[in-house]
Amino acid sequence: MKKQFFKIGLPLLAMALVGLALATSCKKDKSENALTVSDISFTPCHGEGDKGLYNPDSVAVTVSNKTVYVTHYNLDVNCGWQDIDVQCRLSNDSVYVREYEITPVQANCSCETNNSFQINGLSGGRTYTLVIEFCYPSPIYKTVML
Secondary structure: OHHHHHHHHHHHHHHHHHHHHHHOEEEOOOOOOOEEEEEEEEOOOEOHHHOOOOOOOEEEEEEEOOEEEEEEEEEEEEOOOOEEEEEEEEEOOEEEEEEEEEOOOOOOOEEEEEEEEEEEOOOOOOEEEEEEOOOOOOOEEEEEEO
16 A cells, blocks of 8 residues: 555655646746746946935835736845846745846945836735845835735
């Protein structure tokens, strides 16, 4: 009986867990019933004196047609950065967002950029908590109603 479980049950359990992980993660490529991150854009570096009206690590969120539009103002990055990747994961009614700088050569300084992106694939008629994880001094929480 134990051998049968390890031959049949264990592989089925592993496949189910992998399927669950894929179904609840944000992806850059479009696939049915999955969250997607798209239209990532950012401004050139600006320094301490150019912050304008925004405080460090402020986040603006709007919603239109089940698409969540996010702009993270004054995201701290290494001066040598070239691109930004955005990843997210869905857990119950929370969407956890992480922004990663792509920095081929580290510089000995940091600066700020304003990073914008879209999240698609959330179900309408629900309320979500958007958690922008890498903010100073702590994560930023935004409530989003679709």
